[in-house]
Amino acid sequence: MAAGCSEAPPPKAASEGPVVGQAGVLPCLELPTYAAACALVNSRYSCLVAGPHRRHIALSPRYLNRKRTGIREQLDAELLRYSERTFQSKPW
Numbered sequence: 001m002a003a004g005c006s007e008a009p010p011p012k013a014a015s016e017g018p019v020v021g022q023a024g025v026l027p028c029l030e031l032p033t034y035a036a037a038c039a040l041v042n043s044r045y046s047c048l049v050a051g052p053h054r055r056h057i058a059l060s061p062r063y064l065n066r067k068r069t070g071i072r073e074q075l076d077a078e079l080l081r082y083s084e085r086t087f088q089s090k091p092w
Contacts, residue, residue: 034076 041048063070 034072034079037079 037048038050040046041050057071057074059067059070059074
């Protein structure tokens with residue numbers, strides 16, 4: 001560690017309250033994959049809801065024989081992308 005640098009405190013457990021970094025900023029949380037998000041839908045205290053949604057997905061030609069893999073990769077990338085428009089209809 002360089003001189004003058006301070007090490008960030010280790011993350012707290014969820015039962016210890018919210019984790020707040022320097023200057024009161026919440027650290028970036030790791031977003032789940034699509035499969036992990038589907039598992040969270042069935043969790044007891046989860047606020048995630050699976051809803052039907054149809055959309056067009058343009059796949060690269062490399063996925064001609066692997067359409068399921070291409071669609072899964074596109075959806076995983078979409079799930080990990082933050083969009084302010086996504087959260088406008090949410091009550092929080």
